[in-house]
Amino acid sequence: MKVVIIGGVAGGASAAARLRRLDEKAEIVIFERGSYVSFANCGLPYYLSGTIQSKEDLVVQTPELLGKRFNLDIRIRQEVTHIDKTEKIVKVHNHVTGETYIENYDKLVLSPGAKPFIPPIKGIDANKVFGLRDIPDVLSIENYIQENKPKKIVVFGAGYIGIEIAENLKKAGLNVTIIELMNQILGPLDYEMATLVHQHLKENEVEFYLSDPVQSITHNSGCNVLELSSGKEVKTDMIIMGVGVRPENALAKEAGLEIGITGGIKVNDYLQTSDPDIYAVGDAIEINDYISGNPALIPLAGPANKQGRIAAGNICGIKKSYNGTQGTSIIKVFDMTIATTGNNEKLLKRKDIEYQKSYTHSPSHAGYYPGAEPISLKLLFSPNGQILGAQAVGKEGVDKRIDVIATAIRAGLKVADLEELELCYAPPYGSAKDPVNMAGYVANNILKGDVEVFHWDEFTQYDSNDSIILDVRKTDECEEGMIEGAINIPLDELRERLAELDKNKMILIYCQVGLRGYLASRILKLKGFNRVKNLSGGYKTYYPTTCRQDNCPLYSFEKILKSDIIEADTR
Ligand SMILES: Cc1cc2nc3c(=O)[nH]c(=O)nc-3n(C[C@H](O)[C@H](O)[C@H](O)COP(=O)(O)OP(=O)(O)OC[C@H]3O[C@@H](n4cnc5c(N)ncnc54)[C@H](O)[C@@H]3O)c2cc1C
Numbered sequence: 001m002k003v004v005i006i007g008g009v010a011g012g013a014s015a016a017a018r019l020r021r022l023d024e025k026a027e028i029v030i031f032e033r034g035s036y037v038s039f040a041n042c043g044l045p046y047y048l049s050g051t052i053q054s055k056e057d058l059v060v061q062t063p064e065l066l067g068k069r070f071n072l073d074i075r076i077r078q079e080v081t082h083i084d085k086t087e088k089i090v091k092v093h094n095h096v097t098g099e100t101y102i103e104n105y106d107k108l109v110l111s112p113g114a115k116p117f118i119p120p121i122k123g124i125d126a127n128k129v130f131g132l133r134d135i136p137d138v139l140s141i142e143n144y145i146q147e148n149k150p151k152k153i154v155v156f157g158a159g160y161i162g163i164e165i166a167e168n169l170k171k172a173g174l175n176v177t178i179i180e181l182m183n184q185i186l187g188p189l190d191y192e193m194a195t196l197v198h199q200h201l202k203e204n205e206v207e208f209y210l211s212d213p214v215q216s217i218t219h220n221s222g223c224n225v226l227e228l229s230s231g232k233e234v235k236t237d238m239i240i241m242g243v244g245v246r247p248e249n250a251l252a253k254e255a256g257l258e259i260g261i262t263g264g265i266k267v268n269d270y271l272q273t274s275d276p277d278i279y280a281v282g283d284a285i286e287i288n289d290y291i292s293g294n295p296a297l298i299p300l301a302g303p304a305n306k307q308g309r310i311a312a313g314n315i316c317g318i319k320k321s322y323n324g325t326q327g328t329s330i331i332k333v334f335d336m337t338i339a340t341t342g343n344n345e346k347l348l349k350r351k352d353i354e355y356q357k358s359y360t361h362s363p364s365h366a367g368y369y370p371g372a373e374p375i376s377l378k379l380l381f382s383p384n385g386q387i388l389g390a391q392a393v394g395k396e397g398v399d400k401r402i403d404v405i406a407t408a409i410r411a412g413l414k415v416a417d418l419e420e421l422e423l424c425y426a427p428p429y430g431s432a433k434d435p436v437n438m439a440g441y442v443a444n445n446i447l448k449g450d451v452e453v454f455h456w457d458e459f460t461q462y463d464s465n466d467s468i469i470l471d472v473r474k475t476d477e478c479e480e481g482m483i484e485g486a487i488n489i490p491l492d493e494l495r496e497r498l499a500e501l502d503k504n505k506m507i508l509i510y511c512q513v514g515l516r517g518y519l520a521s522r523i524l525k526l527k528g529f530n531r532v533k534n535l536s537g538g539y540k541t542y543y544p545t546t547c548r549q550d551n552c553p554l555y556s557f558e559k560i561l562k563s564d565i566i567e568a569d570t571r
Helices: 010-022 041-048 063-070 135-148 160-171 191-203 250-254 301-315 345-350 398-410 415-420 435-448 495-500 515-526 538-546 557-570
Strands: 002-006 027-032 073-076 078-084 089-094 100-104 107-110 114-116 152-156 175-179 207-209 214-220 223-228 233-236 238-241 245-247 278-280 285-288 329-333 336-342 356-363 374-381 387-394 467-471 506-510 532-535
Touching (some): 002 010, 010 063, 010 107, 010 301, 027 078, 041 135, 041 160, 063 073, 135 238, 152 160, 152 233, 160 329, 191 329, 191 336, 191 374, 191 387, 278 301, 356 435, 356 538, 374 398, 415 435, 506 538
Parallel strands (some): 002 027, 002 107, 107 278, 152 238, 175 207, 467 506, 506 532
Antiparallel strands (some): 078 089, 089 100, 114 245, 214 223, 223 233, 329 336, 336 387, 356 374, 374 387
């Protein structure tokens, strides 16, 4: 059997290694357009700050070593330009010699990845715009910076890669401005979770513009002038793209393979394309969203590697299906960690999937042991308790909690099961009630009807003549800021001061994170107040959404805290 693989990085290299482990006799040829195979594309941004110091560390495997260990015929700088599925041949262009030749195959694996999206902005073609996809890209960014010493670098797009580039350039001592089309950074997060990260970017003095896409780029006195849709002008010496990727589908399209509605190559459960002898894996394919079953594009390294392995197994007769991608992902943003799994609320709304949600802010480990940091966790679940997604923002232990929830989703566990998970605990690592258990308790209380909740963006739904906003935090906590129109009765005084509340009105309770509000709501319910709701996630979820979100022009976090409370009312 002769297997030809197009693309020698995540999905392609994984498929090749697995094929060899299953079949010692197969002839395996990898065509890779670039000069490197199996390199650390996920590590590229960290090279820009010197966190990863040498280029060699990005080269996980050389073609020689990989080829020798797995007995592979690896052909770098050779690009497949045409697939003839009837003749079962591919046409290859050798970028070193300039020659073009034909190679036949019995089975073909496509793992060509994704290409950076270049937005159609007036003037963009006239400029050298940098992308970051491979080792030559990162080296050309490095060379440009060393030779031209740019004073200000603009990153287009605040997705995972854009933010990682911005963080690492900032760490390298450069001035960075991010320009984002949406009203938030990090699209996989919902808005209110992203607002926590916006404030952290400000603390780290990264300038960023939201909801303000670039309209045009002109060249003036040696620098680029970006005109934003608001009319603002931003000057920059260098532009780096981080606006997302599109599946590399041209070759498959031209070969007459079916393309899905998302633009990804269409595959069946066994990762076969519309031609059963051609498999496709990685960023180039359309997968099923594990939660909804809908077609989706989720370009991540873990799924690409797993798909490569599964495709290889299927080629060798070990039938296994790929069961969809959940989108479990993580990013470091300076001192913060942000992780998500499953669907976010924006997607659930768009797909018309019924859901409920809860917010918790539990300490990463026992509060009495030094160094505990809050983990802000949003859980999305269906009315029958199915876990639909989770997002967490914090400094410590975020990865562990999202990984536990990701595993729970795969295992088909429900919200109530999260209460029962027995997770490791000693004070430096967790709490006897882990943040995942807490999220389970809170979500399950909502499902059981033990507490009625309302959310940070729902205040305007309540008529102020028919409702009371009740802050049950201690008086000194309220001095740091309260929700407009609220009255303060600390939880410990509530039983004695019930007469101050009108039983006929809706009582909208909040505290700092939601726990005291829950206790207060139980007291009021048991004392005969029938219309009581607790703000899920409390003031800690609400407050960051009221702050000014962007950071332009650059100013310090301290100034923001004061001025934003005023600004929030005008937004
Ligand atoms: C800067 C950066 C950071 C990232 N960080 C993360 C992260 O932290 N976590 C995460 O999960 N994912 C991350 N990703 C995404 C992850 O790298 C991809 O999801 C994964 O590499 C996809 O694997 P793939 O095999 O589909 O494509 P790739 O790994 O991109 O490999 C495709 C290869 O195919 C080659 N090729 C394309 N067409 C042809 C052709 N016609 N002939 C020959 N060769 C061809 C390309 O040159 C390329 O080398 C990151 C990506 C980048 C660029």
